[in-house]
Amino acid sequence: MTAEEPVATELNRFSRTLTQEISNPAAKAMLFGVGLSEDDMQKPQIGIASTGYEGNTCNMHLNGLSVYVKQGIQANGLVGLIFNTIGVSDGMTNGNDGMRYSLPSRDLIADSIESVVTAQWYDGVVTVVGCDKNMPGAVMAMARLDRPGIMVYGGTIRSGHYKGQKLDIVSAFEALGKKYANNISDEDYNGVIRNSIPGAGACGGMYTANTMASSIEAMGLSLPFSSSYPATHEGKQEECKKIGAAMRVLLERNITPQDIITPKSLENALTVVMALGGSTNAVLHFLAIARSAGLSLTIDDIQAISDRVPLLADLKPSGKYYMEDMLAIGGVPAVMKYLLKNGMLHGDCMTVTGKTVAENLVDIPDLDFDAQQIIHPLTNPIKKTGHIQILRGNLAPTGSVAKITGKEGERFEGVAKVCEHEGDVIDALQNGGIQAGQVIVIRNAGPKGGPGMSEMLKPTSAVMGAGFGDKVALITDGRFSGGTHGFVVGHITPEAFEGGPIALVKDGDRITIDTIGREITLHVSDEELAERRRQWTPPAPRFVKGVLGKYIRNVKSASEGCVTDEA
Numbered sequence: 001m002t003a004e005e006p007v008a009t010e011l012n013r014f015s016r017t018l019t020q021e022i023s024n025p026a027a028k029a030m031l032f033g034v035g036l037s038e039d040d041m042q043k044p045q046i047g048i049a050s051t052g053y054e055g056n057t058c059n060m061h062l063n064g065l066s067v068y069v070k071q072g073i074q075a076n077g078l079v080g081l082i083f084n085t086i087g088v089s090d091g092m093t094n095g096n097d098g099m100r101y102s103l104p105s106r107d108l109i110a111d112s113i114e115s116v117v118t119a120q121w122y123d124g125v126v127t128v129v130g131c132d133k134n135m136p137g138a139v140m141a142m143a144r145l146d147r148p149g150i151m152v153y154g155g156t157i158r159s160g161h162y163k164g165q166k167l168d169i170v171s172a173f174e175a176l177g178k179k180y181a182n183n184i185s186d187e188d189y190n191g192v193i194r195n196s197i198p199g200a201g202a203c204g205g206m207y208t209a210n211t212m213a214s215s216i217e218a219m220g221l222s223l224p225f226s227s228s229y230p231a232t233h234e235g236k237q238e239e240c241k242k243i244g245a246a247m248r249v250l251l252e253r254n255i256t257p258q259d260i261i262t263p264k265s266l267e268n269a270l271t272v273v274m275a276l277g278g279s280t281n282a283v284l285h286f287l288a289i290a291r292s293a294g295l296s297l298t299i300d301d302i303q304a305i306s307d308r309v310p311l312l313a314d315l316k317p318s319g320k321y322y323m324e325d326m327l328a329i330g331g332v333p334a335v336m337k338y339l340l341k342n343g344m345l346h347g348d349c350m351t352v353t354g355k356t357v358a359e360n361l362v363d364i365p366d367l368d369f370d371a372q373q374i375i376h377p378l379t380n381p382i383k384k385t386g387h388i389q390i391l392r393g394n395l396a397p398t399g400s401v402a403k404i405t406g407k408e409g410e411r412f413e414g415v416a417k418v419c420e421h422e423g424d425v426i427d428a429l430q431n432g433g434i435q436a437g438q439v440i441v442i443r444n445a446g447p448k449g450g451p452g453m454s455e456m457l458k459p460t461s462a463v464m465g466a467g468f469g470d471k472v473a474l475i476t477d478g479r480f481s482g483g484t485h486g487f488v489v490g491h492i493t494p495e496a497f498e499g500g501p502i503a504l505v506k507d508g509d510r511i512t513i514d515t516i517g518r519e520i521t522l523h524v525s526d527e528e529l530a531e532r533r534r535q536w537t538p539p540a541p542r543f544v545k546g547v548l549g550k551y552i553r554n555v556k557s558a559s560e561g562c563v564t565d566e567a
C-alpha cells in the first residue's frame with residue numbers, strides 16, 4: 001500500500017451489518033439505548049479497548065486516556081465505544097503465585113479484544129495499553145482482526161527520588177537483595193520502597209513495556225512519539241486526541257494491521273529493540289505477533305538482526321538513563337531517523353499515520369551527539385552487535401535467549417546450583433547457599449511447567465543486590481523481566497516439564513555459557529544423561545482446570561512465542 005492508493009467506499013463496512021440491515025432490529029435498538037442518534041447510525045464504529053484499572057500504576061490512567069481518544073474519534077465523524085479488558089501487573093505478582101498469570105494475560109487480552117471487536121462488528125479498534133503484556137496482547141488481536149487499528153501506549157513513569165538518587169521499580173527489588181546482605185538500613189530500605197514509584201506510568205527503564213512500546217512504534221502501529229511521551233506529559237493527551245484523525249485516514253484508505261505488520265516492519269521493530277537494549281521478552285512477543293499476522297519469524301531471524309545491529313542506548317537496566325530522558329533528545333523518532341539514515345531501517349513501510357516510516361521522519365531533528373550521551377553513535381556503540389543472543393547446545397537443543405550487554409562478560413563457566421522454584425534462590429541467599437562461580441538453574445518455570453513462564457526479576461535483583469553481580473550466572477526455562485541484568489539465559493527449550501535436558505541437571509554439574517560461540521553446554525556425558533533420563537519422571541501438571549489448566553494444554557514453546565491459538 002502506498003500513500004496514493006484509492007479510498008475505500010464503505011467506512012462502516014462492518015458496523016453497517018447492525019445499523020443498516022433490517023434483519024438486526026434488536027442491535028439497532030440497543031445502540032439507540034446506549035445513546036447513539038439517527039445520524040450516528042450512519043457512522044463507522046470504533047472500539048476503544050482499554051486495559052485501564054485502578055490497582056496498577058502502569059494502567060491506572062488508561063481509562064482517562066481512553067476518554068481523550070473517544071473525543072478525537074467523535075470529532076472526526078466516527079462513533080467511539082470504550083470497552084475494557086484485563087491487565088496483570090508484572091510488578092505486583094508476588095513470585096510464582098501471581099506471576100503465573102502474567103504471560104497468559106497477554107493471550108487473554110488478545111482473545112478478549114478479538115472477541116469484542118468481532119462480535120460487536122466494530123469497523124476499527126484503538127487499544128489503550130500500559131503494562132508489559134498489554135502491548136503484545138493488543139497487537140496480536142489487531143493482527144488477527146486485520147481491521148484498521150492504532151495502539152496508544154499509556155507512557156513511561158517518571159522516576160522516583162530518595163536521598164538524591166533516582167529510583168524505579170528495580171530499585172525496590174534490589175533493595176531487598178541489599179537487605180538480605182545487610183547492605184542497607186531499615187530506614188533507607190523503607191525510604192526506597194516509599195519513593196520508587198511516584199505515580200502513573202509503566203516501569204521507567206528500557207524494560208518490557210518501554211521495549212514493546214518503542215518497537216511497536218517502529219513497526220508503525222502507533223503514532224510517532226507514542227513511546228516517548230511519559231504518562232503524565234501533556235503530549236500523551238494530545239496524542240490521544242489525534243487518534244481520531246489518524247483512524248479516519250486508515251478507514252478511508254482501508255489500511256489494516258496486516259498492511260503494516262510485514263517482514264520488513266518486523267525487522268524494523270527488532271532493529272529498534274537491539275539498538276535500544278530492549279527486553280528479552282520482545283523475542284517471545286514478536287514471534288507471537290508475527291504468527292498472529294500469518295508471518296514466519298524464527299529465533300534465528302532474530303539472531304540475524306542482533307548480528308547486524310549494535311547496542312547504542314545507555315538505558316536501564318544495564319545503562320544509566322531512563323525512558324523519561326529520551327523525549328528531551330528527540331525520543332524514539334530521533335533514534336529511528338539515525339538508524340534510517342544509516343541504512344538500518346526500511347523506510348518504505350506503511351504506518352498508522354497513512355505515511356511511510358521515512359515520510360514520518362522527514363521533519364524529525366537529527367540526534368545531537370555532542371549534546372546527549374544516551375544514544376551512542378554507530379562509530380562508538382556500547383556493544384558492536386545486539387545484546388540478545390540465541391544460544392543452543394545440549395542444555396537447550398531448540399534454543400534459549402541470553403541478554404548480554406557486554407558489561408557482564410561474554411563467557412561464564414561455573415557449577416550448577418539447582419533451584420526448583422525462584423523462592424529457593426531467595427532462601428539460598430539468606431542462608432549463604434549462593435556463592436561466586438555458581439550457575440543458578442531455576443527450572444520447572446517454563447510455559448507449561450510454571451505454568452506461565454514466570455519472570456525472574458526477584459531472584460536476579462536479589463542476587464545483584466546481594467553483590468554477586470557478574471560472579472554468578474542464572475539460567476532458566478522461565479523468562480526475565482526487562483528489568484533484569486547480569487549474566488542470564490532464559491527461555492531454555494525444551495522446558496523441564498517436557499523433559500528438556502535442564503530437567504536432568506544436578507548440583508555441582510559444570511555448565512559453560514559461551515555467547516561468542518552461542519552455546520550453552522552441560523558438561524555431563526551422554527551416557528550419564530541417558531541414565532538420568534531413565535530415572536526422570538514427568539511431573540504432573542500443576543493445574544488441570546481454570547486459566548492455567550487451559551494454558552498448559554494449549555501453550556507452545558518459548559521458541560514458538562508461547563502462542564495459545566495454534567494446533
Ligand code: FES
Pocket residue numbers: 058089090091092130131132169202203207209
Ligand atoms: Fe507494569 Fe512494569 S509492572 S510495566
